[in-house]
Amino acid sequence: MRLLDGKELAQNIKSELAAEVAQMRAQGQRSPHLAAVLVGDDPASQVYVRNKVKSCEAIGFESTLIRLSTDTTEAALLKIVADFNQNPDIDGFIVQLPLPVHINEDKITLAIDPRKDVDGFHPVNFGRMAQGLPAYLPATPFGIIEMLRRYDIPTDGKEVVVVGRSNIVGTPISILLSRKATPGNATVTICHSRTKNLAAHTSRADILIVAIGSADMITADMVKTGAVVIDVGMNRVEDTAAPKGFWLRGDVHFESVAPKSSYITPVPGGVGQMTVVSLLMNTLKAARKEIY
Numbered sequence: 001m002r003l004l005d006g007k008e009l010a011q012n013i014k015s016e017l018a019a020e021v022a023q024m025r026a027q028g029q030r031s032p033h034l035a036a037v038l039v040g041d042d043p044a045s046q047v048y049v050r051n052k053v054k055s056c057e058a059i060g061f062e063s064t065l066i067r068l069s070t071d072t073t074e075a076a077l078l079k080i081v082a083d084f085n086q087n088p089d090i091d092g093f094i095v096q097l098p099l100p101v102h103i104n105e106d107k108i109t110l111a112i113d114p115r116k117d118v119d120g121f122h123p124v125n126f127g128r129m130a131q132g133l134p135a136y137l138p139a140t141p142f143g144i145i146e147m148l149r150r151y152d153i154p155t156d157g158k159e160v161v162v163v164g165r166s167n168i169v170g171t172p173i174s175i176l177l178s179r180k181a182t183p184g185n186a187t188v189t190i191c192h193s194r195t196k197n198l199a200a201h202t203s204r205a206d207i208l209i210v211a212i213g214s215a216d217m218i219t220a221d222m223v224k225t226g227a228v229v230i231d232v233g234m235n236r237v238e239d240t241a242a243p244k245g246f247w248l249r250g251d252v253h254f255e256s257v258a259p260k261s262s263y264i265t266p267v268p269g270g271v272g273q274m275t276v277v278s279l280l281m282n283t284l285k286a287a288r289k290e291i292y
Contacts, residue, residue: 034092037080055280110122114292146278160209162177166211
């Protein structure tokens with residue numbers, strides 16, 4: 001068993017990005033600029049956005065963070081999106097999800113200029129991705145693809161099973177791995193809450209990607225010996241004996257599944273680290289006008 005170390009890999013990519021930013025500045029170009037909007041006080045969102053800002057600073061990006069209260073109106077948020085769309089000094093921006101229930105997430109996503117949609121959520125970017133055209137890829141699937149590529153994990157002709165069908169992870173990674181590309185060319189099955197006999201599907205996977213949001217759901221008896229296991233889950237399990245009062249657990253029961261795996265991502269320290277760095281890679285593409 002070998003760990004897919006997202007923390008180490010993300011640090012290596014950040015070093016590469018820092019070198020590219022330094023070269024841009026040496027040539028008289030400005031640094032890439034990433035902006036983020038955080039509405040409300042969701043703890044996970046606050047941590048994620050804080051990591052994005054720190055990562056920007058570490059590699060020489062400019063960053064802007066706008067924090068808004070939970071009672072911010074949809075109209076006020078749409079005005080900020082419009083301002084970012086029109087600001088030539090901002091290369092890309094994100095509106096951190098989830099949003100408060102009174103704000104329509106689809107309306108906000110559709111309002112973002114696809115040329116600045118570095119989260120890769122806009123239907124224009126999603127459609128371009130599906131057709132194999134240049135696009136900003138959703139950050140977590142982009143991170144998974146980069147991890148497979150850099151660890152030289154073959155995907156051609158492999159059986160891939162994805163557990164979870166969200167538009168953020170499950171559906172886009174299934175499209176990316178089935179495309180005629182490298183990594184890609186896999187035979188992909190998507191499983192979800194209505195799938196019958198889940199273990200029958202997961203146990204035949206050469207590569208198992210789990211993004212279902214249920215702690216320790218995938219156990220050793222559901223995994224084929226030698227499988228590559230990528231755990232996207234990040235679940236807070238309350239435990240008064242824990243130093244912080246909780247443990248972070250993935251969707252895969254790591255202790256039992258790891259010995260059967262050829263490669264496996266830890267939680268934390270796996271895919272989450274790659275999600276942040278993928279956003280930075282998209283922002284650099286935006287600054288260079290590589291997609292549009």
